[in-house]
Amino acid sequence: MSESVIPIDKKEEAIENVQDDWEHHPDNPWNWPVRKKWTMVSIVSLYTFIPPLASSMLAPGLSKIAEQYGITSTTITALALSIFLLSFAFGPLVLAALSEIYGRTWILHAGALFSIAFSFGCAYAPNTGALLAFRFLGTAPIAIGGGSVSDLFSAKDRASAMALYGLGPLIGPAVGPVAGGFIAQSIGEKYVFVIIGALGTVSMVIGVPLLRETYAPIIRQRRALADGDLEKAKNLRGPMGNMSRSQYILAHLIRPPMLLFGSLICFLLSSYLAFLYGICYLMFATFPQIFNETYGFDVGIGGLVYLGLGIGFLLATWVGAKWADQAYHYLIQRNGGVGKPEMRIPALIFGSLFVPVGLFWYGWSAQAKVHWIMPVIGTGIFGFGDLPIQLYLVDTFTYAASAVAAASVFRFLFAFAFPLFADQMFAAMGFGGGNSFLAGMAIVLGVPFPIWLYFNGEKMRARSKLAR
Numbered sequence: 001m002s003e004s005v006i007p008i009d010k011k012e013e014a015i016e017n018v019q020d021d022w023e024h025h026p027d028n029p030w031n032w033p034v035r036k037k038w039t040m041v042s043i044v045s046l047y048t049f050i051p052p053l054a055s056s057m058l059a060p061g062l063s064k065i066a067e068q069y070g071i072t073s074t075t076i077t078a079l080a081l082s083i084f085l086l087s088f089a090f091g092p093l094v095l096a097a098l099s100e101i102y103g104r105t106w107i108l109h110a111g112a113l114f115s116i117a118f119s120f121g122c123a124y125a126p127n128t129g130a131l132l133a134f135r136f137l138g139t140a141p142i143a144i145g146g147g148s149v150s151d152l153f154s155a156k157d158r159a160s161a162m163a164l165y166g167l168g169p170l171i172g173p174a175v176g177p178v179a180g181g182f183i184a185q186s187i188g189e190k191y192v193f194v195i196i197g198a199l200g201t202v203s204m205v206i207g208v209p210l211l212r213e214t215y216a217p218i219i220r221q222r223r224a225l226a227d228g229d230l231e232k233a234k235n236l237r238g239p240m241g242n243m244s245r246s247q248y249i250l251a252h253l254i255r256p257p258m259l260l261f262g263s264l265i266c267f268l269l270s271s272y273l274a275f276l277y278g279i280c281y282l283m284f285a286t287f288p289q290i291f292n293e294t295y296g297f298d299v300g301i302g303g304l305v306y307l308g309l310g311i312g313f314l315l316a317t318w319v320g321a322k323w324a325d326q327a328y329h330y331l332i333q334r335n336g337g338v339g340k341p342e343m344r345i346p347a348l349i350f351g352s353l354f355v356p357v358g359l360f361w362y363g364w365s366a367q368a369k370v371h372w373i374m375p376v377i378g379t380g381i382f383g384f385g386d387l388p389i390q391l392y393l394v395d396t397f398t399y400a401a402s403a404v405a406a407a408s409v410f411r412f413l414f415a416f417a418f419p420l421f422a423d424q425m426f427a428a429m430g431f432g433g434g435n436s437f438l439a440g441m442a443i444v445l446g447v448p449f450p451i452w453l454y455f456n457g458e459k460m461r462a463r464s465k466l467a468r
Contacts, residue, residue, distance in 0.1 A: 022216070027223060029152045029214045036212075037152045041161045043211045045168055046203050047108050048145040051115055052172030054138065054196045055084045059177045059284045060303040061184030061192060063292075068189065069128045076128070078285045078419040084135045085281070089412035092144065092405050097252035099144045101245055103218040104151070105211050107144055109204065114138070116200040123193035146390065146404050151214035155395055156339065159328065162391055163321035170317060170386065173280065174310030177287070181303020255399055256406035263466050265396065265457065269389075270407040272445045276355065276386050278414030279438055283309065283362075283379060285419035286426065295372045308376035312358075312383020320347055320387045341395035341461070341468075345454040351387035352446035356439035358382025363435020396457075396467050 022028055029037070058065065058081055066077045099107040118138030125131035145168075149161045180192050213219055224232040243251070259266045284306070291297045291305050324347035331343040362378030390404055397403035426434045453460075461467035 022220065027219055028216060029219070030154055032152070037161075039210065040152060040212060040214060041149060041164055043203075043207045044108065044145045044148045045165050047112055047207060048165065049168030049172050050112075050196065050200050050203060051088070051138075052169045053176040053199070054115070054119065054172075054193075055088075055176070056081070056173040056281070056284050056306075057176035057180035057183075057192050057196060058189070059306070060181035060288060060299050061189040062285075062288060064184055064189045064299065065131075069131065071128060074423045075420050078422065080128075080131060080135065081285055082281060082416045082419045083132050084138065085412040085416040087136055087138075089409045089416065092408055093253050093256060094249060096144055096147065096402075096405055097249045099147060100215065100217070101248065103213045104144055104148050104215050105213045108148075108211065109208060111144075112200055112204050112207065116197045116204070119193045119197035119200060123190045123197070146394075148214045150394060150400065151216060156329075156332075158394075159325040159391060160321045162394075163317050166320075166390065167314075167317050170313040171310055173284065174306050174313055174383070177284065177303045177306040178310070179303070182300040185298060185300040252402065252405075255402040256409060259397060259399065259403050259466055260406040260410065263397070263464055265453065265460055265464075265467075266393065266403055266406055268445075268449050269393065269453075270410040272352075272449065273389075273407055274410040274414035275441065275445055277411040278418035279359070279382070279442075280309065280386070281415040282418040282422045282438075283382075286422050289423075290366050290375065290431065291372065294366065294369055297372075305372070305376050305379075308379040309383040312380040313386060315380075316351065316384050316387045319350075319384075320389075323347070324387065339395075340458060341392050342454050342457040344389060344392040344395065345450050345457070347387045348389045348392075348446075348450040349454065351385045351389075352442070352450055354381050354385030355442045355446055358385060359435045359439035359442060363439075364432040366435075367430055367432035396461060398466065398468055 023030075025031065029040075032040075062077050062081060065071070065080055071077050071080070095107055095111065115138055118134045121134035122131055122138060125134055145165050146162070149158055149165045152158075153161050179195075183189075183192050183195060213222075224230075260270060261267060287305055288299075288302060291302045292299070297305070324344070327346050328339070328343045331346075332339045335343075358378050358381030360378075361381055362375045365374035365378055390407065393403040393407060394400040425437075428434075429437060
C-alpha cells in the first residue's frame with residue numbers, strides 16, 4: 001500500500017513538538033483537571049449509551065411490530081431488530097476519519113442529531129420498508145467515543161474511563177428491553193421510538209453547551225489560527241500528514257480490513273468479541289419466544305428477563321475497571337515499570353471461562369422448562385464473561401482507532417447476522433442443543449487463544465509491521 005493511502009506521520013509529529021511543549025501544555029487534554037476530564041467522558045458516554053439502548057429496546061415488542069406491519073416471516077421480524085447494527089458496523093469507518101479532520105465534538109453532535117431524527121421516523125413509519133430504512137439510518141458514531149477517551153487519558157490511566165465509556169454499548173442493549181417491554185405493552189410500540197428520540201434530545205441539550213473538543217491536533221490547529229500563525233496551523237495536520245481529505249477517508253476505509261486480515265492477533269481477538277456480541281443479540285431475538293411462550297410472561301414482564309444479561313455486564317465492567325486495572329499495574333511493577341499490551345490479557349482469560357458455563361446453564365434450563373430464574377441466571381453468567389478488553393487493541397496497534405474499528409465492524413456484523421438464523425437453529429437443535437453448540441464454539445475460540453496470546457503476543461507484535 002502506498003504512503004499516500006497510509007501516511008507515516010513522524011515528520012509532522014517532530015514539527016509539532018519543536019513548535020511548543022505540547023506534552024506539558026495546559027490545553028493538552030491529558031493535562032486538563034480531573035473534573036473536566038470526567039465531565040467529558042460522562043457526556044461522551046451518554047451519547048454512546050443511547051444508540052445501543054435503541055438497538056434492543058424494540059426486542060420485547062417485536063411481536064407487536066410484526067402484527068402492526070403484517071410481517072409473517074420470523075427472519076424479517078428479527079431483521080427489524082438487527083438491521084440497526086449494520087450502520088454501527090460501517091458508519092464509524094467514515095465518521096472516525098471525519099472526527100480527525102473536523103474534530104470529535106461536532107461529529108458526535110451530528111450523529112446524535114441524525115439518531116434523533118430517524119428515531120422519530122421509525123415511530124411514524126408507514127410500512128415495513130420505511131421502518132427498516134429508518135432503523136438502518138438511526139445510529140450515532142459510537143466508535144468515536146473511544147477516540148475521545150484516549151484523547152483524555154494516558155495508557156496507564158484510561159482503564160476506568162474506558163470502562164465507563166464501554167458501559168453504554170454493554171448495558172444499553174440489556175437495559176433497553178426492560179423499559180421497551182412496558183412501553184410497548186402500556187402505551188404502544190410506536191412510543192418506544194418516541195422515547196428514544198426524546199432521550200437523544202436530552203443528551204444534546206446537555207452535550208452541545210458542555211462538550212469540548214478533545215482531539216489534540218484540532219485543538220492545536222485552532223490555537224495557531226487564533227494566534228494568527230497560519231504557517232503553524234498548516235503544519236499541524238495531525239495524522240492526515242500531506243494527504244487530502246478524500247485520501248484520508250480512503251485510508252480509514254482500507255486500514256481496518258488490512259488490520260483485520262493482516263494481523264492474526266486482530267483477527268482472532270475480533271472474532272471472539274464478535275462471536276460474543278452475536279450471541280448477545282441472538283438472545284435478544286429469542287427471549288420473547290422462551291419467556292412469553294414457555295413461561296407465559298406478557299410483553300412488559302418479559303422485558304425484565306433481560307436484566308440477567310445487564311447485571312452480568314455490570315459486574316464484568318466493575319471487574320474490568322477494578323481487578324483488571326489492578327492486575328495490569330501489578331504486572332507493570334513486576335516488569336520494572338514497563339507496561340505491555342499482554343498485561344491486559346488475564347482479564348480475557350478469566351472471563352472466557354464463564355461464557356460456556358453461562359450458555360450451557362441458559363440453554364438446558366430453558367429446554368427443561370425449570371423455574372424461569374434459572375435461564376436468567378445463565379444469561380447473567382454469560383454476560384459476566386464478556387469482560388472489556390478493547391484496551392489490548394488500543395495498546396497493541398499503531399493505528400489504534402482503526403484496530404477498534406476493525407473489531408467493531410466484525411462485532412456488529414455478527415450481531416446483525418446471528419438473530420436471523422436463531423429461529424431455524426433452535427427449531428432444529430432445541431434450546432439445549434443450540435446453546436451447547438454455541439458453548440462449544442466459545443470454548444474453541446475463547447479459551448486457548450488468550451492463553452497463547454499472553455505468552456506469545458509480544459513475539460507476534462515484534463514481527464508485525466502494523467503493531468507498535
